[in-house]
Amino acid sequence: MFNRVTQSIVKEMDPKGDRDLVPVHSSFKHEHFKLLCLVTRKKKNVFHPFHCYRRTWYKLDDILLPGKYSNSTESLFPSGGSQDAKTFTIKQNTCDRVDGSLNLSVATTSLELNGVASLSKEWSIKLEKKHIEVSKLEPLRTERRINMNHSFIQQLRKKQHKLYVVCETLETSEETSYEESSKAEGSLMAQLYTKFCAKGTRESEQSITIPKGCTVAFSAIQLVIEDKPWDPGCFQSITVRSTVPGPVQRKLSTRAAPSEGNLGALEEEVKWNCQILSMLSSDLAVIVLKAIKAAMRDRKLFQELTQRMQALLDETASCELETQSPDLKDLLSSLQRCPRDPLLELSEAITYALDALDELTMDQLLLLLESLEEKIVSQQLQLVKSILEHNLDNKEGRFSVDASLLSFSQERKEKLTIVMVEMSGVKLQKDGSAVYAEAAFSAMAALYVSLYVLNLLSNSD
Known part of the structure; x- marks a missing residue:
């Protein structure tokens, strides 16, 4: 609030x-x-x-x-x-x-x-x-x-x-x-x-x-x-070169900054930041997903997980990965055994996911958890992607999406999806017609990233 x-x-x-x-x-x-x-x-x-x-x-x-x-x-x-x-x-x-x-x-x-x-x-x-x-x-x-x-x-x-x-x-x-x-x-x-x-x-x-x-x-x-x-106030970069070796440094130096306001830039960004999540073992993917789901239910856990990941990125918590929460314990224990470079990349990916989830309302987080239980996250991801194909940067406007993307096995799942999308500024009708509010792109982009990460982790083999 x-x-x-x-x-x-x-x-x-x-x-x-x-x-x-x-x-x-x-x-x-x-x-x-x-x-x-x-x-x-x-x-x-x-x-x-x-x-x-x-x-x-x-x-x-x-x-x-x-x-x-x-x-x-x-x-x-x-x-x-x-x-x-x-x-x-x-x-x-x-x-x-x-x-x-x-x-x-x-x-x-x-x-x-x-x-x-x-x-x-x-x-x-x-x-x-x-x-x-x-x-x-x-x-x-x-x-x-x-x-x-x-x-x-x-x-x-x-x-x-x-x-x-x-x-x-x-x-x-x-x-x-x-x-x-x-x-x-x-x-x-x-x-x-x-x-x-x-x-x-x-x-x-x-x-x-x-x-x-x-x-x-x-x-x-x-x-x-x-x-x-x-x-x-002169807005210049620090002139000292970084001494961080390995793939993390190459990753940060070779990636071009994406342009804002379009689906292509968003897809490039989310794939780049989450590529390590697609390479996790099924066991570790389950552990990461469990921790993120727990954080989505509890704001205090959300803040704790965010702080732990940021401390890892700042290299200030190499021996401080203990927690009182059983929902986070498995993840932090796994990270403690992880080699340095993969540890930093995984921490960065989890931080990126938490940043996107933090842009959503608590009601949306609960609807996302319900969507995971109903196994409809993949279809919701395709729906949100089709919405983002339209220009949502204008003050307001109308467009249409493929109505088949709103076709679910149960009406309750359809209503759940429509309500969740509406909370990000886009009102959908069953026929695929849509109306969006001012500045809907950022909110819809955060929802897209959240669905992408949850879908990736829940489908890991």
């Missing part, structure tokens, strides 16, 4: 992307995206609508050598009464209700259906913009150099990762509550040879309280890491 709120805020505050505002994904991590916090940027994927950054647990002051006149960066922070402080208020209140009924009589059979569904969202949030001007970093740049012997800096240079510093934030100026509720009521009356009546009600309420001072979005500038006065 927090992620949905922060994405809505960024779309409202920066609709054209001119300010490069990035939504914070989790309220548990907001402290790591304050002013002057250091972050690294994750590899950009076709399905990501925003740049994605990782926390590092460090601030700018932590990696700088002591200066002659000043040892602190506190003077850079805006004062409480600064004229630069700006406040904003964003409100959203939506309520949708649908009523329907159906009466059907055939020979001695009669059927009556009635249904009511409603969805409401309500929130109002007050935000304060905080920023540090790049010009104010100039005196600090000449006075204090980066500590090139710092273990964190050495790790970045070895992995050839770029480093960024948070220079602007949007923070809540007061405690805020977000509420989302849905309610569905239905009744069924059928008269066959005997009379049958049934009624059902399903209600769902979700809420989240966002504390005062919570970072909901930020922007960052790059720091160039060199053994001389550091340079903020």
Whole structure:
């Protein structure tokens, strides 16, 4: 829920992307995206609508050598009464209700259906913009150099990762509550040879309280890491060559960055990132799939698995692959016995899959798990691929897909698929006609990657 709120805020505050505002994904991590916090940027994927950054647990002051006149960066922070402080208020209140009924009589059979569904969202949030001007970093740049012997800096240079510093934030100026509720009521009356009546009600309420001072979005500038006065905001690559040998280095250096916004680029990206998954033994594929399915059911497990994979990529957890979760234990034990180069490639593939799954809603993840049980993921993958063959980058539009792709052995499977696709911004009818919402490509691309990975792992021999 927090992620949905922060994405809505960024779309409202920066609709054209001119300010490069990035939504914070989790309220548990907001402290790591304050002013002057250091972050690294994750590899950009076709399905990501925003740049994605990782926390590092460090601030700018932590990696700088002591200066002659000043040892602190506190003077850079805006004062409480600064004229630069700006406040904003964003409100959203939506309520949708649908009523329907159906009466059907055939020979001695009669059927009556009635249904009511409603969805409401309500929130109002007050935000304060905080920023540090790049010009104010100039005196600090000449006075204090980066500590090139710092273990964190050495790790970045070895992995050839770029480093960024948070220079602007949007923070809540007061405690805020977000509420989302849905309610569905239905009744069924059928008269066959005997009379049958049934009624059902399903209600769902979700809420989240966002504390005062919570970072909901930020922007960052790059720091160039060199053994001389550091340079903020010039957006150059680190000049030190990587010492990582083997197939992982060749993989990263030879792959061309795909162009965004088309199915061909997405297919190239997903095949490249997931090629190792197609080469796993059947036993290991089952273990990987088990861990991913467990993470899809439990948000805490999802975060734990994501952190473990990222730690492996950063080479900070070579001996820390223990877990209290029996659902992740088999995978982490298998990875601990894996040679270094395949270990990094497999960790990268799992991270890529988790990034795609993280773009989906919790309801979609549960529908995907049900699709796995029903063994319809392969057909769903073909359906989503046919949808992505159309241009979904326009604000809105209509198109048609092959209606046979919506033909399932049971109507329940068909409805499950239609609902899951609709959650990614495309409404489908049984005849194959479709309507898509604004910016549906990214959401549909994330669904495609998720289906691709689940289909690949579930069909491994």
